[in-house]
Amino acid sequence: MSKIIFITGASRGFGKIWAKALLKRGDKVVATARNTDSLNDLVAEFGDAILPLQLDVTNRAASFAAVAKAKEHFGRIDVLINNAGFGLFGAIEETTEEQARQQMETNFFGLLWVTQAIVPVMREQQSGHIIQVSSILGLVTLPVLGLYNASKYAVNGLTETLATEVKDFGINVSLIEPNGFSTDWSGASAVQTEAIEAYAPVKKAFFEAATPDSWGNPEATADAVLQLIDSQNPPLHFLLGKVAYPFITSVYADRIAQFDEWKEVGAAAHGH
Known part of the structure; x- marks a missing residue:
């Protein structure tokens, strides 16, 4: 049985790749983008199976209106893929207020608004799957991506909580946490801060650490998604790419060792 999938940020990158894969196998897709002209090729190929909707996810009212239109058009929404977002590159000190707010407005609040709009639909259906596209940087951090890290940590905290709140409504919740992939995330769609020279060594080390093999091929992700x-029992955390698992487990092993080192000092602070 075909599913109705609502995807944000479907104009390029993961969103467009996954939308096309879903359409090719017979699912119906509600594809949102700031500019729906980027979806014309999918409309030409798949016709009525795709509903393109113009949406800026930072607009809460527009997010609710888009979900309502999708529900009215297809009758239900089985899966949400919250994919809209962008990368902000630069040291924390370099980041302007406008850049910081825009990063959170899109990556966190935009995701929140669409989630809030979808939940009542799925709660009424007593079924659904909410998939939030986060990052391994919602679990660990890298320098030069401080605000991006923060936005994805916020997404992870929100989504873990959501999973516990909607489980009894028959709604599954998953976080897709990719390592680096060769999408526009670090290219055309990225934002750069104005450089402070003192951070040049940190940035140099960051960019030199990545090898060509570090970056996954986005086209290869479709089957996994x-x-x-x-899946009848999808995971809450789904690490995407071969770099993600060893990186995460190494960092978490170091964290646990540090927790153990300080556990007696911390326990004594309880007072009784």
């Missing part, structure tokens, strides 16, 4: 969507 289809498997996640089709």
